[in-house]
Amino acid sequence: MxxxxxxxxxxxxxxxxxxxxxxxxxxxxxxxxxTAYHLFQPLLYQVATGILSQGEIAPPIREVLKRQDNVDVRLxxxxxxxxxxxxxxxxxxxxxxxxxxxxxxxxxxxAQSYFGNDSFADHAPGMKNIDDALELRARIFGAFEIADLQTEQEDIDRWLTFVVVGAGPTGTEMAGQIAELAHRNLPGQYKHIDPRKARIILVDALPAVLNTFGDHLSTRALRQLHLLGVEVELNTKVVGVDATGIEVETERGHERIPSMTKVWAAGVSxxxxxxxxxxxxxxxxxxxxxxxxxxxxxxxxxxxxxxxxxxxxxxxxxxxxxxxxxxxxxxxxxxxxxxxxxxxAGKPAGKPFKYFDKGSLATISRFSAVASIGKLRLDGFLAWLIWVAVHLFYLVGFKNRVSAVMHWAISFLGRGRSERVATVQQAFARRAIHEYGDPFERAREEIAEEHVSGR
Amino acid sequence: MxxxxxxxxxxxxxxxxxxxxxxxxxxxxxxxxxTAYHLFQPLLYQVATGILSQGEIAPPIREVLKRQDNVDVRLxxxxxxxxxxxxxxxxxxxxxxxxxxxxxxxxxxxAQSYFGNDSFADHAPGMKNIDDALELRARIFGAFEIADLQTEQEDIDRWLTFVVVGAGPTGTEMAGQIAELAHRNLPGQYKHIDPRKARIILVDALPAVLNTFGDHLSTRALRQLHLLGVEVELNTKVVGVDATGIEVETERGHERIPSMTKVWAAGVSxxxxxxxxxxxxxxxxxxxxxxxxxxxxxxxxxxxxxxxxxxxxxxxxxxxxxxxxxxxxxxxxxxxxxxxxxxxAGKPAGKPFKYFDKGSLATISRFSAVASIGKLRLDGFLAWLIWVAVHLFYLVGFKNRVSAVMHWAISFLGRGRSERVATVQQAFARRAIHEYGDPFERAREEIAEEHVSGR
Missing domain, CATH: 3.50.50.60 (FAD/NAD(P)-binding domain)
Structure with missing residues (x-):
C-alpha cells in the first residue's frame, strides 16, 4: 500500500x-x-565580510538528512x-x-524586495542567498583594493564609502562588521589609504535601529554603532541607487551620497x-x-x-x-x-498555531550584542555570549559548529579574516547580468535542450 | 634618496x-x-571535491605580508x-x-593549455584557479544531483560518468577524489541512483600515470587507482570534447565516451x-x-x-x-x-641557479600516496603521512593549517565533505560565457568607463 x-x-x-x-x-x-543545501541565513553577513566560508552556513541537505529514510531530496x-x-x-x-x-x-x-525599484538590485545586492553574500564579499574587499589604486581624493572617498540600507538585524550586523573590518582588521595592510577613514552609513526610513527590539535596546544598539564609527541616518528614505552613489530624502532635504558599495537589507517579498x-x-x-x-x-x-x-x-x-x-x-x-x-492517527485537530517568542538577538560588534528575551533586555558581553550559544545551537551539524567557533576565534580574538576569497566571476556577475541579461538563465535553458536532444 | x-x-x-x-x-x-590572494594550487582539487574552502588555500596577500613594510601590493x-x-x-x-x-x-x-583546442575549455574546465575549482565543484556535485532526477538509464549513466584528462599529479589526485566521493562519501544519500555505480575515467596520451615519478611508483599508483575503482585509459588521445561527451583515439580505434562532467588537467601554457x-x-x-x-x-x-x-x-x-x-x-x-x-651590496654574481629536487608526491586516496624523495621510493601510508606534513608546511598561515587539518579529519577519518556549496552563477557561468561571450569582461570595461565619467 x-x-x-x-x-x-x-x-x-x-x-x-x-x-x-x-x-x-x-x-x-x-x-x-x-539548491542542494540548507542555508543558515542569519549568518550570511559573516560570509559577506570574510569571517565564515559558505560551507559553514550551508550544509548539504543530503548530509543533514542522511539518517532519515523517508525523505527523497529533489533539486x-x-x-x-x-x-x-x-x-x-x-x-x-x-x-x-x-x-x-x-x-x-x-x-x-x-526574497529580497526593492519596493518596486528593481533596478536598485543591480547596484545594491540583497542579503538572501549565498550568491548575494559572495558577491558582496567581492565588492566589500574589492572596494578597499580599488581605493588603494586611486589617485584622486574624490575617488578614494567614493570607494571607501559603504552604505547599508535597512537597520533591522541584518543591516545592523552588516554595518557593524564592515566597520570592524575598516577599523580593526584591515588597518596597516594598505600603502596608500587608511581603511579607518572609511565611512559606513546605515540608512533607514524608520526613526530607530532594530525597530522591533523596543526603545531601550534600540538606543543601546545605536550607541554601539556610534562607538564603532557607523554613521546612522534615520528617517531617511532611499529614492535612488546607481553605480556610483545613492539618493536619499532626509529631514534636511534631498541628498546624494557618493558610494561604490551598497548593501540592500531593507525589505522582503x-x-x-x-x-x-x-x-x-x-x-x-x-x-x-x-x-x-x-x-x-x-x-x-x-x-x-x-x-x-x-x-x-x-x-x-x-x-x-x-x-x-x-x-x-x-x-x-x-x-x-x-x-x-x-x-x-485519526486524532482530532489540535489547537491553532501559537508562536512562542523566544526573543530577539543582534550582534553589533565582537563581544557586544543586544538581546530581548521575554521581559529581559540585555546588552553588551552577556548578550553576546547568548548570541554565540543560540547561533551555535541552530547551526546545523557538529562539524559546522566546530568550524564556526574556530573562525569566530580567528576573527574576534585575533584580527584575521579567513575567508576573503571571491572569484573573478562573482565580482562582476550582477553588473554583467544587468547590462546583458541573465546569461545563466539562457544557459540553463540550453542545458535543458541538450538533455532532450543532444545525445 | x-x-x-x-x-x-x-x-x-x-x-x-x-x-x-x-x-x-x-x-x-x-x-x-x-587577485588579492596567494593561491596554493596543489590543493585546488580538494576545493573542487568539497574537502576545503577556497579561503583555506588562498590567503589574502596583504595578510601574508602584513609584517613586511617594504612591499606595496597592487591589484x-x-x-x-x-x-x-x-x-x-x-x-x-x-x-x-x-x-x-x-x-x-x-x-x-x-595557464591551462588545451593544445590549440580552446573550445574544449567550455566543456572541460581546467585546474588552475579558484574560479575553475568552484565551477568544477558545482559540476561534480551537480552531476550526482541531476543523475538522481533522470528517468532513462542512458541519461543516468551519462551524468554518472566523469572523465579526467591528464594523469599527472593533478589529474590523478582529482580522479582519486571523485572516486572517493562516489564510493565513500555519497552512497546512501540518493533515492534513485547508487553513486557507487559512477564511472571515473582517467585518460592520458602517455603510457603511464604519474609519468615523471618513474616506473616503480607509476605501477603502484596505477594499482591504487584500480583499487579505488578508477578506469585508467593510457595511450589514449583526446580528439574532441563537447557538452555530452568526449572523443578519444585509443589503441582500439576511435571511441566516444558519453559524459556530462569532464576535467582538463593536461597541459600548461x-x-x-x-x-x-x-x-x-x-x-x-x-x-x-x-x-x-x-x-x-x-x-x-x-x-x-x-x-x-x-x-x-x-x-x-x-x-x-x-x-x-x-x-x-x-x-x-x-x-x-x-x-x-x-x-x-656590490658583491660579485653568484653561481648559476641550481634546482635542488626535494622529491615528488601525489596522494591517490586517503591514507595512501606515492613519494619519490632522492633515491627513495615510497608508497602507502608512510608516503601519505609525508604528503600531509609537506603540504601543511607549505600551506601559508597558521590559521589555514589548523583549518585544513580539521577538514582533512572530517573528510578522511569521517565521511563528510564540509564544503560542497556552489553558487548558481558558478554552476552555469562558463557555459554561458561560451554561448554569449564573456559578460564579465564587458562589465569590467563598463566599470572602467564609469570610473572616468560617472561621477
Whole structure:
C-alpha cells in the first residue's frame, strides 16, 4: 500500500524542521529545493565580510538528512501547484518533472524586495542567498583594493564609502562588521589609504535601529554603532541607487551620497510561487505577496496545504503580525508535522498555531550584542555570549559548529579574516547580468535542450 | 634618496618567496597580482571535491605580508613591459596605471593549455584557479544531483560518468577524489541512483600515470587507482570534447565516451605576458610560450629582469628541463632575491641557479600516496603521512593549517565533505560565457568607463 505522500517545498528552517519532525511518521516525504543545501541565513553577513566560508552556513541537505529514510531530496524550483490533481510541477536543472502529494507544505521563504525599484538590485545586492553574500564579499574587499589604486581624493572617498540600507538585524550586523573590518582588521595592510577613514552609513526610513527590539535596546544598539564609527541616518528614505552613489530624502532635504558599495537589507517579498498558490486556491495575499493563512497554517478551503515561515501573514494573539524570523518558521514546520501525524492517527485537530517568542538577538560588534528575551533586555558581553550559544545551537551539524567557533576565534580574538576569497566571476556577475541579461538563465535553458536532444 | 625599486609580477610561489627573501633588503617592492590572494594550487582539487574552502588555500596577500613594510601590493594584470624605460603597464580593476622598476621579477605562472583546442575549455574546465575549482565543484556535485532526477538509464549513466584528462599529479589526485566521493562519501544519500555505480575515467596520451615519478611508483599508483575503482585509459588521445561527451583515439580505434562532467588537467601554457616579454627583449620561447632564460634566471641581455617559476624553460645539470612545480618556483624566487641583494651590496654574481629536487608526491586516496624523495621510493601510508606534513608546511598561515587539518579529519577519518556549496552563477557561468561571450569582461570595461565619467 502506498504511504501518505508529503511534499515539502523549500529546505529552509520551516521545511527542514517539518521533515525532521516527520522522521518516524508513516509518510513518504519529497523535498523540493532550488539548491542542494540548507542555508543558515542569519549568518550570511559573516560570509559577506570574510569571517565564515559558505560551507559553514550551508550544509548539504543530503548530509543533514542522511539518517532519515523517508525523505527523497529533489533539486528544482516548484513552478506550479495543481490543487485539484494534487500535483506540483517542478523545473529541475535540465529536466522538468511532477510530484504528487497527499499533503503539501509550502515553505519557500522570502526574497529580497526593492519596493518596486528593481533596478536598485543591480547596484545594491540583497542579503538572501549565498550568491548575494559572495558577491558582496567581492565588492566589500574589492572596494578597499580599488581605493588603494586611486589617485584622486574624490575617488578614494567614493570607494571607501559603504552604505547599508535597512537597520533591522541584518543591516545592523552588516554595518557593524564592515566597520570592524575598516577599523580593526584591515588597518596597516594598505600603502596608500587608511581603511579607518572609511565611512559606513546605515540608512533607514524608520526613526530607530532594530525597530522591533523596543526603545531601550534600540538606543543601546545605536550607541554601539556610534562607538564603532557607523554613521546612522534615520528617517531617511532611499529614492535612488546607481553605480556610483545613492539618493536619499532626509529631514534636511534631498541628498546624494557618493558610494561604490551598497548593501540592500531593507525589505522582503514572497516568491512568485506564493501568488500562484493564492490564485489557484483563492487565498488572499498582502502587499508583500504573503499568504493570509488559517489559524492552523493551512490555506482556506485546503486543509491539505500548509504554509509556513516567511511566506505567511498571520497575527499572534495580541493582533501583531508574526515576524519573518527563523523561530516562526521552525515552530510552523513542527506544527504542520504534528498536525499531519495527528490526522494520520485519526486524532482530532489540535489547537491553532501559537508562536512562542523566544526573543530577539543582534550582534553589533565582537563581544557586544543586544538581546530581548521575554521581559529581559540585555546588552553588551552577556548578550553576546547568548548570541554565540543560540547561533551555535541552530547551526546545523557538529562539524559546522566546530568550524564556526574556530573562525569566530580567528576573527574576534585575533584580527584575521579567513575567508576573503571571491572569484573573478562573482565580482562582476550582477553588473554583467544587468547590462546583458541573465546569461545563466539562457544557459540553463540550453542545458535543458541538450538533455532532450543532444545525445 | 629613492631606494632600489623591485617590481614583482605574480603572487604565486615564485613571487611570494622572492618577496619574503627581500624582507630586510634596502629595496622598495611593488607586487602586481590579478587577485588579492596567494593561491596554493596543489590543493585546488580538494576545493573542487568539497574537502576545503577556497579561503583555506588562498590567503589574502596583504595578510601574508602584513609584517613586511617594504612591499606595496597592487591589484591588476601586467599588460606591457617597456624594457627601455623600465616601466610595467598594468590594467587594474577600473583603473590603468604604470609602475617603474630597477629590477623586475616576472613570476606570472602558467595557464591551462588545451593544445590549440580552446573550445574544449567550455566543456572541460581546467585546474588552475579558484574560479575553475568552484565551477568544477558545482559540476561534480551537480552531476550526482541531476543523475538522481533522470528517468532513462542512458541519461543516468551519462551524468554518472566523469572523465579526467591528464594523469599527472593533478589529474590523478582529482580522479582519486571523485572516486572517493562516489564510493565513500555519497552512497546512501540518493533515492534513485547508487553513486557507487559512477564511472571515473582517467585518460592520458602517455603510457603511464604519474609519468615523471618513474616506473616503480607509476605501477603502484596505477594499482591504487584500480583499487579505488578508477578506469585508467593510457595511450589514449583526446580528439574532441563537447557538452555530452568526449572523443578519444585509443589503441582500439576511435571511441566516444558519453559524459556530462569532464576535467582538463593536461597541459600548461605561458600567459600572453611571456610572449610580450620575449618580443621586447628578443628572448626565445618554447612551444608552450615559456622563456629560455640564462643560467642565472635572467632574460638574455637584461640582467635586471628575472623570470621564475612555471614561466621558464631551463635545463638542469643533467640536461633535463625543469618541471613546472612549486619547488622550482620557490627556489627560483629565493635565488633572484639573493642575486638582487648581492648586487646591491656590490658583491660579485653568484653561481648559476641550481634546482635542488626535494622529491615528488601525489596522494591517490586517503591514507595512501606515492613519494619519490632522492633515491627513495615510497608508497602507502608512510608516503601519505609525508604528503600531509609537506603540504601543511607549505600551506601559508597558521590559521589555514589548523583549518585544513580539521577538514582533512572530517573528510578522511569521517565521511563528510564540509564544503560542497556552489553558487548558481558558478554552476552555469562558463557555459554561458561560451554561448554569449564573456559578460564579465564587458562589465569590467563598463566599470572602467564609469570610473572616468560617472561621477
Amino acid at each position: 502506498q504511504r501518505h505522500r508529503v511534499v515539502v517545498i523549500g529546505a529552509g528552517f520551516g521545511g527542514l524542521f517539518a521533515i525532521k519532525a516527520l522522521k518516524n511518521a508513516p509518510v513518504d516525504i519529497t523535498l523540493i529545493n532550488g 528544482g524550483w516548484a513552478s506550479k501547484i495543481d490543487v485539484d490533481k494534487k500535483v506540483v510541477s517542478v523545473e529541475g536543472p535540465g529536466i522538468d518533472y511532477e510530484v504528487g502529494y497527499d499533503t503539501l507544505i509550502v515553505a519557500a521563504g522570502a 514572497a516568491p512568485p510561487l506564493a501568488r500562484k498558490l493564492a490564485e489557484v486556491t483563492g487565498a488572499k495575499t498582502d502587499r508583500a505577496g504573503r499568504i493570509f493563512v488559517q489559524p492552523d497554517l493551512t490555506v482556506p478551503g485546503h486543509p491539505e496545504i500548509f504554509v509556513v515561515g516567511d511566506l505567511i501573514n498571520l497575527d499572534d494573539e495580541h493582533g501583531q503580525q508574526l515576524p519573518g524570523v527563523a523561530q516562526v518558521a521552525i515552530q510552523g514546520g513542527r506544527y504542520a508535522a504534528k498536525a499531519i501525524k495527528a490526522r494520520l | 629613492q631606494r632600489h625599486r623591485v617590481v614583482v609580477i605574480g603572487a604565486g610561489f615564485g613571487g611570494l618567496f622572492a618577496i619574503k627573501a627581500l624582507k630586510n633588503a634596502p629595496v622598495d617592492i611593488t607586487l602586481i597580482n590579478g 591588476g594584470w601586467a599588460s606591457k613591459i617597456d624594457v627601455d624605460k623600465k616601466v610595467v603597464s598594468v590594467e587594474g580593476p577600473g583603473i590603468d596605471y604604470e609602475v617603474g622598476y630597477d629590477t623586475l621579477i616576472v613570476a606570472a605562472g602558467a 605561458a600567459p600572453p605576458l611571456a610572449r610580450k616579454l620575449a618580443e621586447v627583449t628578443g628572448a626565445k620561447t618554447d612551444r608552450a610560450g615559456r622563456i629560455f632564460v640564462q643560467p642565472d634566471l635572467t632574460v638574455p641581455g637584461h640582467p635586471e629582469i628575472f623570470v621564475v617559476g612555471d614561466l621558464i624553460n631551463l635545463d638542469d645539470e643533467h640536461g633535463q628541463q625543469l618541471p613546472g612545480v612549486a619547488q622550482v618556483a620557490i627556489q627560483g624566487g629565493r635565488y633572484a632575491a639573493k642575486a638582487i641583494k648581492a648586487r646591491l
